[in-house]
Amino acid sequence: MFKHALQYLGVAMALSFSGLTSNATAADLKIGLLLSQTGPLATYGTSMKSAAEYAVKQVNDAGGINGNKVTLALEDDASKPTTFLNGLNRLVGQEKVLALVGPITSGFFLAGVPIVKEHNVLMISPTATAPNLTKGAVEAFRNNPSEDVNIPVLLKYIKSTQPDISSIAIIYDNKESADKIIGGLYESLAPSVGWKQQSVTKFLSGQLNYSDVVSKALRDKPDVVAVASHAEDAANVARELRRQGYSGIILGGTSTVSHDYIKIAGDAANGTYAVVPYYYGAQTPQNTEFLKGYKKFTERTTIDPWEASTYESMKMILHAMKQAQVTGDPAKLKAERASVRENLASTRDFPGLMGDISFNDERVAVKPSVIIKVHDGEWIAN
Incomplete structure (x- = not known):
């Protein structure tokens, strides 16, 4: 999910001295976090x-890892590629972390790969979904599964449950690369389920008026509309779709799935579908235990798929650290690190929140996924 343009690969990689100051001792086991706390991705x-x-x-x-305390070193990339690269350099060079969790976007991730290769330190994204992201x-x-796995699952499901649908309009954000990928997949795969592609309408995220965008998409009265955009823009598109009289299903992507989407769109979000690797209502022992403690920890009652995926990523790293018998000795x-x-690469059948998780040869998690939809103002499993 969330792939920004790859031109950021050439951004200067100077060390940054911003971020949190760690209180860790020499023997503490440090994990780096590369997660936007400000900017558009802070949601x-x-x-x-x-x-x-x-x-x-x-x-x-529970006593730490092999008797050692685990600490976190956070870098807020501010949703900016240069800030991300500076923070990554600081974590691997100055903080000397054993592993990295993040970033959120596939584009940032790809830009950071040369740095983690140089330092031989693993980096796991809980959210990125671009095809071939980890190859090589x-x-x-x-x-997280790739969008080229998720979108076909959703299309086949809608086709089987809504056989009268025969045409689609596609709207996507032409600024964010992740959304371009999702929009492109809807464009290329819709014919495989027998749908006529009536229109493809592009916009740039952050614009103030979506009236013309939606008017173009609805001009030929499509049976279904796919919207590939991050939560805030997707919500504004959904509101405009409903305002202009469209009452059908909205197909989204993983970048759409956030409680902010529902908060901003209101009733317009109802009828939105997406495929995700987690649903907080899953009745597994692992999820029941997680929700009980996590809701107390955060005082929140609903959990996004991406925080669940982050929790799983952390648990698998912690397990790998224990297996590696790390000491924290500089x-x-x-x-x-190696x-x-x-x-972590050899992880098989790890007890994830929705079911067992294993990494394939390309170090992509193989795990259960679920189709969710917005109903009565909340995401529910379909």
């Missing part, structure tokens, strides 16, 4: 930070 990043903190609290309350880099992991940093990476 995802702030809750993801809470999930990481909860996973660390759990392990430290043993340090690159992700805990003199062993290179070897211990051992944590190797143990």
Whole structure:
């Protein structure tokens, strides 16, 4: 999910001295967080930070890893590629973390891969969904299926449950690369379920008026509309779709799935569908236990898929650290980073919140997914 343009690969990688000051001692085991706390992506990043903190609290309350305390070093990338690269350099060079969780976007992730390869430290994104994201880099992991897996699942489901649908209009954000990918997949895959593609309408995120965009999309009266955009813009498109009389299903992507989407769109969000790797209503023992403690920790009652994925990512790293018998000795940093990476790559049948998780040969998590929809103002499993 969330792939920004790759031109940021050339951004200067100077060290940054911003961020949190750690109170860790030499023997503490440090994990780096690369999560937006400000800027447009903060709607995802702030809750993801809470999930990481909860996973660390759990392990430290139980005695730590091999007797050592786990600490977090946070870098707020401010939803900006240059800030992200500076923060990544600081975490691997100055903070000397054993592993990294983040970033949120696929574009940021790809820009950071050369740095983690140089330092032989693993980086796992709980959210990124671009195809081929981890290919060719043993340090690159992700805990989320690719959009080219998710979108076909959703299209086949809608086709089977709504057989009268025969045409589609596609609206997508032409600024955010993740949304371009999702929009492009709807464009290329809709014919595979027998739908006529009536229009493809592009816009730039952050604009103030969506009237013309939606008018073009609805001109030929499509049976279904796909909207590929991050939560705020997707919500504004949904509101305009309803205002102009469209009452049908809205197909989204993983970037749409946020409680902010519902908060901004209101009743217009009802009837929106997406595929995600987590649903907070799942009745598994792991999820029941997680929700009980996490709701108390955060005082919130609904959980986004991305904080759940962050929690799982942290738990798998902590397990890999335990298996690697890391010590936090600075003199062993290179070897211990490599051992944590190797143990994470060999993870099989880890008890995730929705079911078992294993990493395939490209270090992408193979895990259950679920189709969710907005009904009566909340995301529910379909």
